[in-house]
Amino acid sequence: MAEPNPDRRNERSRQAILTAALELCQEQNFAKVTMEGIAKRAGVGKQTIYRWWPSKAAILLEALRDRARASDDFPDTGDIVADLRDQMTQVVEVFNDPVSAGYNSGLIAAAQSDPDIAKAIVDFIVQPRVEHCANRLKVAQQAGQVRDDVAAADIVELLYAPLYYRFLLHTRPVSVEQLDLILELAFAGLTPR
Amino acid sequence: MAEPNPDRRNERSRQAILTAALELCQEQNFAKVTMEGIAKRAGVGKQTIYRWWPSKAAILLEALRDRARASDDFPDTGDIVADLRDQMTQVVEVFNDPVSAGYNSGLIAAAQSDPDIAKAIVDFIVQPRVEHCANRLKVAQQAGQVRDDVAAADIVELLYAPLYYRFLLHTRPVSVEQLDLILELAFAGLTPR
Numbered sequence: 001m002a003e004p005n006p007d008r009r010n011e012r013s014r015q016a017i018l019t020a021a022l023e024l025c026q027e028q029n030f031a032k033v034t035m036e037g038i039a040k041r042a043g044v045g046k047q048t049i050y051r052w053w054p055s056k057a058a059i060l061l062e063a064l065r066d067r068a069r070a071s072d073d074f075p076d077t078g079d080i081v082a083d084l085r086d087q088m089t090q091v092v093e094v095f096n097d098p099v100s101a102g103y104n105s106g107l108i109a110a111a112q113s114d115p116d117i118a119k120a121i122v123d124f125i126v127q128p129r130v131e132h133c134a135n136r137l138k139v140a141q142q143a144g145q146v147r148d149d150v151a152a153a154d155i156v157e158l159l160y161a162p163l164y165y166r167f168l169l170h171t172r173p174v175s176v177e178q179l180d181l182i183l184e185l186a187f188a189g190l191t192p193r
Numbered sequence: 194m195a196e197p198n199p200d201r202r203n204e205r206s207r208q209a210i211l212t213a214a215l216e217l218c219q220e221q222n223f224a225k226v227t228m229e230g231i232a233k234r235a236g237v238g239k240q241t242i243y244r245w246w247p248s249k250a251a252i253l254l255e256a257l258r259d260r261a262r263a264s265d266d267f268p269d270t271g272d273i274v275a276d277l278r279d280q281m282t283q284v285v286e287v288f289n290d291p292v293s294a295g296y297n298s299g300l301i302a303a304a305q306s307d308p309d310i311a312k313a314i315v316d317f318i319v320q321p322r323v324e325h326c327a328n329r330l331k332v333a334q335q336a337g338q339v340r341d342d343v344a345a346a347d348i349v350e351l352l353y354a355p356l357y358y359r360f361l362l363h364t365r366p367v368s369v370e371q372l373d374l375i376l377e378l379a380f381a382g383l384t385p386r
Contacts, residue, residue, distance in 0.1 A: 109301075121363075162351055162354040170311040171319060171320075171350075189383075191340070
């Protein structure tokens with residue numbers, strides 16, 4: 001997505017549009033939200049919106065980036081498994097909250113036919129979180145708590161993928177119980193002792 | 194999705210519609226295919242299509258069910274890791290083939306706003322494949338090659354989830370190299386030796 005030109009941007013309209021997009025996505029399924037609906041709720045013309053954003057997914061992505069900078073820190077109590085469980089529990093909660101689940105699944109659905117959205121999700125949402133987790137894992141690797149012959153980013157992928165699998169394929173509910181299974185298997189392995 | 198009434202169904206029209214849906218999805222992105230386009234290509238009225246299927250995703254799903262019954266068997270050479278690698282390699286190929294990747298990502302995208310599509314994907318595509326793999330894993334568990342205190346279906350999820358993660362989040366290409374990482378970590382675990 002091209003960055004909109006800040007000079008041409010009225011910050012108050014921008015905020016109204018972002019808020020409208022978030023509100024509408026909370027009230028209805030992302031698939032049902034339209035550019036017209038966002039414009040109407042924000043009290044701006046549809047052309048204003050199209051001048052700044054190419055799609056509703058682009059608006060929602062910017063709204064989420066603006067608002068979700070808080071809980072980026074990864075816990076570090078010295079116990080890597082406990083810290084992973086703590087942070088992964090937050091992800092389980094996000095996937096089980098109807099509003100944030102709707103944002104996430106709607107954006108990921110949009111990404112399947114829009115490479116710009118896909119890239120923005122990776123750059124602004126997935127990658128920063130992967131890095132936070134990878135940094136915590138590197139500390140554990142240095143402390144000898146985790147094998148250091150595997151790239152930390154690869155470990156992050158293996159740990160979080162089963163949450164996304166259930167979330168996007170709708171096979172079973174994403175759950176805290178699932179974390180026990182993931183963490184136990186990831187740390188102990190499948191080979192019989 | 195409700196099953197269409199077979200009595201009201203003209204098999205020739207049905208096949209024409211399924212073929213048209215597959216062809217159009219091969220020629221353009223799933224998101225761009227319309228019910229009108231499918232009707233036109235199949236040489237039937239749009240009302241005929243809507244009488245039998247509620248959405249283009251439902252048509253595509255039926256087309257894929259009809260045509261993809263072949264490679265259901267899971268290899269069994271006695272070497273569970275080799276057999277998993279063999280079958281997972283086929284999944285990597287599906288996700289890297291533009292046509293089948295388009296079907297899969299388009300259907301999963303549609304599933305995010307349509308619970309009927311989501312259920313059909315699980316029932317007709319995901320679940321049968323999970324069972325084939327789980328059955329192979331159970332043989333390996335009985336042979337003492339895999340820990341038998343973990344449900345085979347849970348192991349399937351952990352092994353395949355990282356492929357879906359890359360495929361749907363577009364973080365990195367789904368790749369055969371990825372299989373080495375998944376299988377090595379899954380069998381050996383993360384705890385330092």
